[in-house]
Amino acid sequence: MTMPRTLYDKLVDSHKVCDLPDGEMLLYVDLHVMNEYTSPQAFSGLDEKGLPVWKPESHLAVVDHVNATRGRAAPDAASQLLIDNLGKNCAQHGIALYGLGDPRQGIEHVVVPEQGLVAPGMVIVCGDSHTTTYGAFGALGFGIGTSEVEHVLATQTLRYRRMKNMRVTVSGDLAPGVVAKDIIMKVVQVVGAGGANGFAVEFAGEAIRSQSITGRMTICNMAVELGARAALIAQDDVSHAAVKGPYVNPAEDWHSDPGAPFDRNVEINGAEIAPLVSWGTSPDQSVPVDALVPEPDATLPKAQESHGRALDYMGLIAGTPMTDIAIDRAFIGSCTNSRIEDLRQAAAILKDRKVADGVTAIVVPGSTMTRLAAEAEGLDVVFRDAGFDWRPEAGCSMCLAMNDDVAMDGERVASSTNRNFEGRQGRGARTHLMSPAMVAAAAVKGRIADVRAFVEHKDL
Amino acid sequence: MPTHVTGRAAPFPLSNIDTDVIMPKRFLRTITREGLADGVLADLRFDTEGNENPDFVLHRPAFRGAEILVVGDNFGCGSSREHAVWGLKQLGIKAIIGTSFAGIFYDNARKNLLVLASISPSARDAVLQAIAEQPLDVAIDLDQKQVRWDDQSVPITIDQATQRALVEEREDVSDTLSLNAQIREFEAKRPNKLVVRVPK
Ligand code: SF4
Numbered sequence: 151m152t153m154p155r156t157l158y159d160k161l162v163d164s165h166k167v168c169d170l171p172d173g174e175m176l177l178y179v180d181l182h183v184m185n186e187y188t189s190p191q192a193f194s195g196l197d198e199k200g201l202p203v204w205k206p207e208s209h210l211a212v213v214d215h216v217n218a219t220r221g222r223a224a225p226d227a228a229s230q231l232l233i234d235n236l237g238k239n240c241a242q243h244g245i246a247l248y249g250l251g252d253p254r255q256g257i258e259h260v261v262v263p264e265q266g267l268v269a270p271g272m273v274i275v276c277g278d279s280h281t282t283t284y285g286a287f288g289a290l291g292f293g294i295g296t297s298e299v300e301h302v303l304a305t306q307t308l309r310y311r312r313m314k315n316m317r318v319t320v321s322g323d324l325a326p327g328v329v330a331k332d333i334i335m336k337v338v339q340v341v342g343a344g345g346a347n348g349f350a351v352e353f354a355g356e357a358i359r360s361q362s363i364t365g366r367m368t369i370c371n372m373a374v375e376l377g378a379r380a381a382l383i384a385q386d387d388v389s390h391a392a393v394k395g396p397y398v399n400p401a402e403d404w405h406s407d408p409g410a411p412f413d414r415n416v417e418i419n420g421a422e423i424a425p426l427v428s429w430g431t432s433p434d435q436s437v438p439v440d441a442l443v444p445e446p447d448a449t450l451p452k453a454q455e456s457h458g459r460a461l462d463y464m465g466l467i468a469g470t471p472m473t474d475i476a477i478d479r480a481f482i483g484s485c486t487n488s489r490i491e492d493l494r495q496a497a498a499i500l501k502d503r504k505v506a507d508g509v510t511a512i513v514v515p516g517s518t519m520t521r522l523a524a525e526a527e528g529l530d531v532v533f534r535d536a537g538f539d540w541r542p543e544a545g546c547s548m549c550l551a552m553n554d555d556v557a558m559d560g561e562r563v564a565s566s567t568n569r570n571f572e573g574r575q576g577r578g579a580r581t582h583l584m585s586p587a588m589v590a591a592a593a594v595k596g597r598i599a600d601v602r603a604f605v606e607h608k609d610l
Numbered sequence: 611m612p613t614h615v616t617g618r619a620a621p622f623p624l625s626n627i628d629t630d631v632i633m634p635k636r637f638l639r640t641i642t643r644e645g646l647a648d649g650v651l652a653d654l655r656f657d658t659e660g661n662e663n664p665d666f667v668l669h670r671p672a673f674r675g676a677e678i679l680v681v682g683d684n685f686g687c688g689s690s691r692e693h694a695v696w697g698l699k700q701l702g703i704k705a706i707i708g709t710s711f712a713g714i715f716y717d718n719a720r721k722n723l724l725v726l727a728s729i730s731p732s733a734r735d736a737v738l739q740a741i742a743e744q745p746l747d748v749a750i751d752l753d754q755k756q757v758r759w760d761d762q763s764v765p766i767t768i769d770q771a772t773q774r775a776l777v778e779e780r781e782d783v784s785d786t787l788s789l790n791a792q793i794r795e796f797e798a799k800r801p802n803k804l805v806v807r808v809p810k
Binding site: 167168170171172173174176178180181187188190191194195199201204205207208209210216226228229231232235245246265267271272277278279293294295296297298300301304305306307309311313343344347348375377379396397399432455456459550551552559569571572573574577 | 624625626628630631634635638639640641642643653658682683684687688689690691692695710711712713714717718721722769770771774782783784786787789790792793796797800801803804805806807808809810
């Protein structure tokens with residue numbers, strides 16, 4: 151009898167080319183995805199060594215991080231250089247490029263599922279930490295650095311150390327108004343920002359199973375914020391139905407065997423999750439929207455220091471109700487929350503409502519296809535009528551503010567993104583993470599707002 | 611790379627320092643690996659006019675030119691940008707001592723021979739205390755897997771592969787290409803249907 155294995159271990163085993171010394175292995179990569187800013191030095195590394203790309207057809211490059219979203223002109227010369235450089239490298243090596251103007255262009259982790267390039271059982275890597283998104287399909291996705299990008303270009307493999315296994319079970323039914331973003335923010339809060347370092351995390355439980363593929367992508371996407379090197383959800387009818395491409399291996403069932411050993415188990419009661427908002431500068435610093443900005447824990451002197459620092463940076467005083475915090479900007483977008491379902495949820499809040507005076511609100515669909523689909527349903531009209539700026543080009547935009555969508559020093563942003571780090575959305579900018587519907591609610595109120603007061607949330 | 615790294619150590623003990631803070635995005639619009647030293651922790655090191663922040667640890671006389679950082683938990687979390695590691699190296703940082711490092715940052719450091727020494731929280735606090743009093747040289751011994759200062763020594767947790775990669779200055783791409791027959795064999799056995807062909 152074979153030993154029961156976790157889904158993660160099955161994925162690794164099925165892609166092991168050979169063992170290497172010191173407990174490492176060579177791991178085969180089915181698909182490698184690139185963007186314009188973490189790949190240039192990998193290509194120059196290849197050129198310096200005079201090496202070809204091992205298997206050009208199994209790579210995809212997109213332009214998403216630096217491009218403007220108001221139009222196609224690059225925000226500046228340095229960004230244009232990155233875009234041109236990617237074009238040159240892809241042409242030279244025969245790699246598919248979905249660049250600006252291509253109908254398939256968009257944020258890498260939105261484009262890959264949309265184009266049918268992910269299926270259960272695959273290994274997908276990308277020079278971007280949110281590659282964990284593909285776990286929603288039962289595929290092993292993880293982020294790599296530029297040296298590894300070069301390695302996978304040259305060899306179609308990575309030198310790999312097996313991670314430990316963690317299972318996060320979110321049981322029960324979610325309360326009304328609670329969505330996938332709240333689930334993952336809760337998990338980050340419970341496990342901690344580095345709590346899953348060295349682990350691959352499998353999400354299980356009814357609250358996970360009941361999520362659509364979009365919700366699952368949101369959850370797996372942000373698993374990297376707890377340090378997870380991979381996030382996985384077992385294959386089921388939902389993920390099966392969402393697979394668009396031909397790369398399904400019927401020989402395998404991609405789930406953990408009963409009794410498979412997990413090094414760590416975390417249990418969360420889904421019914422107790424409330425809509426969450428981050429108050430600090432680490433994604434684990436969040437509270438229910440109807441709570442107060444928390445006091446530092448007096449029993450933890452070290453935590454107190456980072457707590458105080460976060461309050462300082464965020465310009466907040468402990469004890470303030472979260473819903474008293476006024477915002478300057480609202481941003482809906484990013485690979486966490488820019489898919490059509492996310493846009494629908496935000497639009498449901500905005501219908502027949504207006505963005506508050508003094509709030510600059512923008513929405514950047516995750517891909518060109520998403521934008522067109524949204525426009526076909528009239529969502530753009532809902533957003534525009536409410537006072538949102540509906541951007542005509544897709545990209546990461548203010549998720550990392552590498553283009554010209556930048557928040558100013560001291561400005562406060564209600565954001566559907568994944569990171570509230572210091573400076574993430576602009577030097578001195580203050581980010582509050584929340585679901586897209588909550589961003590819409592905050593835009594309308596002009597301050598952080600409880601989405602539950604807005605709708606019969608059954609439709610969220 | 612020798613098995614020892616020794617240098618002046620500077621305290622930088624904040625938790626969850628992410629790579630956005632280590633290398634802000636305005637330094638990422640580049641197609642080379644060069645010129646990143648100024649970007650390291652730029653928003654903490656410099657004011658908006660580009661003047662040095664005199665309070666920043668590496669600008670204090672005792673720690674100027676330090677080659678080792680002693681950091682808080684979960685250092686290097688967030689974005690995969692290897693620019694963070696390139697910049698730290700270019701600034702002259704040879705090693706970082708902490709309790710835990712984020713995975714991608716850890717792998718990036720290894721590829722660039724930046725030594726990351728994981729020690730226990732109590733050991734890290736002891737190092738912090740020692741260097742808070744006076745400027746001090748700290749030694750990282752990859753052979754013995756120890757951090758040493760004064761007459762103290764504490765064990766480093768490091769996997770065999772990373773330790774060897776650092777000491778032997780391995781060049782991974784050519785090493786892997788020497789296994790090309792195995793890679794071809796794996797590919798030959800893979801069902802054709804599973805071979806990803808991205809439409810151009
Ligand atoms: S949307 Fe944000 S998190 Fe996602 S790939 Fe772009 S920058 Fe990274």
